Amino acid sequence: MTAQRVLLLNWRDTTNPEGGGSERYVEEVAKGLATLGWSVTVLCAAYPGSPREACRDDVKYVYRGSKITVYLHGLFYTWLHRPDRVIDVQNGLPFFTRLVRRTGVFVLVHHVHEEQWQVVYPGWRGRLGWWLESRLAPRLYAGCTYVTVSSASREELARLGITDIALIHNGTDPAPPRQRPKASNPTVLCVGRVVPHKQLEHAVDAIRAARVVLPDAKLIVVGSGWWEDALRNYVADRGLDEAVEFRGHVSEDEKHAAYDEAWILALPSLKEGWGLVVGEAAGHGVPTVAYRTAGGPTESVNDGVAGVLVNCPSEFTAATVRLLQDAELGLRLSQGAAAGAGTFTWQAAARAFDQLLTATSSRTPRSAHPPAPESVRAAAPDRPSPTGPRRQRSS
Template sequence: MSALQQFAGRRILFLNWRDLANPAAGGAETYAEQIARRFAAVGAKVTMFTSEFEDAPSHDWANHYLVVRDGGRFGVYLKAARHLRRYGGRYDAVVDFQNGIPFFAPFWAPGGTAIVCVVHHVHQEQFDMYFRWPLNRLGRFLEGPATRRVYGERPVVAVSPSTRIAIRRQLRLRGPIYVVPNGLEPLPPSRVPRSPAPSIAVVTRLVPHKRLDLLVGAVPSLLRRMPDLRVTIGGTGPMRDALLAQVRELGLETVITLPGRVSDQAKSDLLASAWLTAVPSVAEGWGLTVLEANMFGTPAVAYDVPGLRDSIRDRQTGWLVPPSADLASVLASALAELADPTRRSCLAEECRRWAGMFSWDSSAERLASVLLSEIMHRELRWPMQRAVDLTTVASWPPDQVDDDLERRLRKGLRVTDTITRRPDGGLSVLLVGCDEVDAVTTLRRAGVSPGRLHLATSPVVLCGSDWVDH
């Protein structure tokens, strides 16, 4: 039985700033909803508590789980606290999604409740982009020292290795941190071929930290080298009016299109026809838009910043450049490289392979394993293990693999460890939170002779399989 299936009949509370029906929803809301759907599909009784928005019902069962909307942009945190005080005892576990600041569920929930905090990215350097003093200082305090005090050594889920590093270095949280990446929801097949002329397409939330004004500002320089270039920036958000004004000011109305919110079919067509997508963000938790483009064989250009350095494999699925690099020059170089049909084909193939490594089913299973581990820890009063931000891969060649080996591993390892039968007939195990010494101890405790051991790379940690490096 999988970790996810063991939640059948259990009551789970998801706390998220918004739900996916909210017009301001983005990648964080997609993550929460996709995971919630899969918990509900196995029979878990899921409640998602989130903020209200205009004309939205206060209670909604549209996605086969209960959505409770109460409180506005900031009031939702107080309403969620009251909900936990009143009804917290009804839930077997709480998933607290941190969007800048968490809901501080451990403070409000009954003692002994299993709680896991999910962090998309650390906002310490972004509070100044959205708030003035003193709210920016308050935001940094709530995300940092207050979170550290309230969550103590409770487990945290980060959506990428970069986010895990930022949680340790900037927030200094002490508990174990597990990586559970975004999955991918298949988009409709594209109805259009790749554009014969150079083109860039971006489909994302138009918010300040995406810095899409840098992309618009790079276009005049690009046009001098590629007069037939076209750029499309799809999506809505608070920066759309400013971007439209910038396009008009630069006289680029015939070159840059901002169609607003686009359907899934339109998104597929835009990303499949483009030569390139661009993500000039100051930082991301992951970079879902990158992987969506990769599904159609479209590579990405981005700065080498947290999140994007995980979602892009440099010179394999795109290009990572220093934050000080001139964006116009980088885009021109990438588009020139893509003008070679052979190189474009190689990049497209690798993009599709990389995107194929991610699914919401896998992400839901991995988050369920973390939550199940915390429930077992609370119910059985297991001692906390030291937090180690390493994953060790143990592997056995085909001639050493038999059913008895796999049986002993499944019986003796932790629920958060991942066992994979490889395409070549071999077997590998990802031992989360273990260095090589811990891995030897863990495997011997399971009655298994350690195979070949090595520390997992970031792509292996993300995919949950060492086959990604083959």
């Protein structure tokens, strides 16, 4: 039987210097679907030095357009190639694939961007972006199944009037063998894109406060982005050049080496669909400090067991300083983080997507697969789903 074709449309991939956790999710799902027998293509934006096409892990990658024009390329590619299934990844904006096909379209949303629009695009552009995301897209994709990664994001989508929502969590790879010892001086780590809504300034403020009582405390920033110059200026203005190390966009090995060094992972993001870095850090026994209001971290961070959730910048600073000072608390949370690592796997995420796509496919469902994800109705967004819930399609 000819393999069914699935096209994933995403604005970036992990080879892009601005790629992050959401791109990793897409690529792991793509790789898993290829392993399960799908013919998989990922279309994303080109960037300086990118190839036009590439193949990794039996997945075809197509690089077209820029951060903006990739949406037009995605729309045209969908119309021209007519894949059996389309996963339209909505990072604020969808690819509007519903304009060229009526069936077989699934929408992947990591989180709703309401607060972020005005942070990144102040004024009318932010208002337009939010209108497109919150008003136009739900109407355009009416009748499509949405997929999201956390209960918090599911509830956000439900508030937009979306009713058919499948919950498929992020996975986490096992941590590789330790490359470096834990740093001898108190070390805080941030991993991710350097953009305004990640609010890395809050981590800088926390390390500044920590150095009052721990003069050798240090912050390591792993990742790159267009906000880096502004963040460097913020650091310099506070006389913290020696306290903050920018490592930029690094390899996977170098990223995991940074986790080895860290005492704490700081995740001060305004919003996270899940927080992939939380699980990565946990694999190294590194607890996380994050905002409760960020959404996804309320699930990915086991508050008081594997990290600390806080409500405001002053609490973020206080929690960071306390964890650096209190060795007993730090050890307990480190052990809790390590014990919970690996709860979610990429294999489970790929199998859940396979079941979801197969449910409306001409292929014969494979009974060996685990239950598929639940279709969650807006009327009951808090329905518990502790173990990879079963998806039931309405007749």
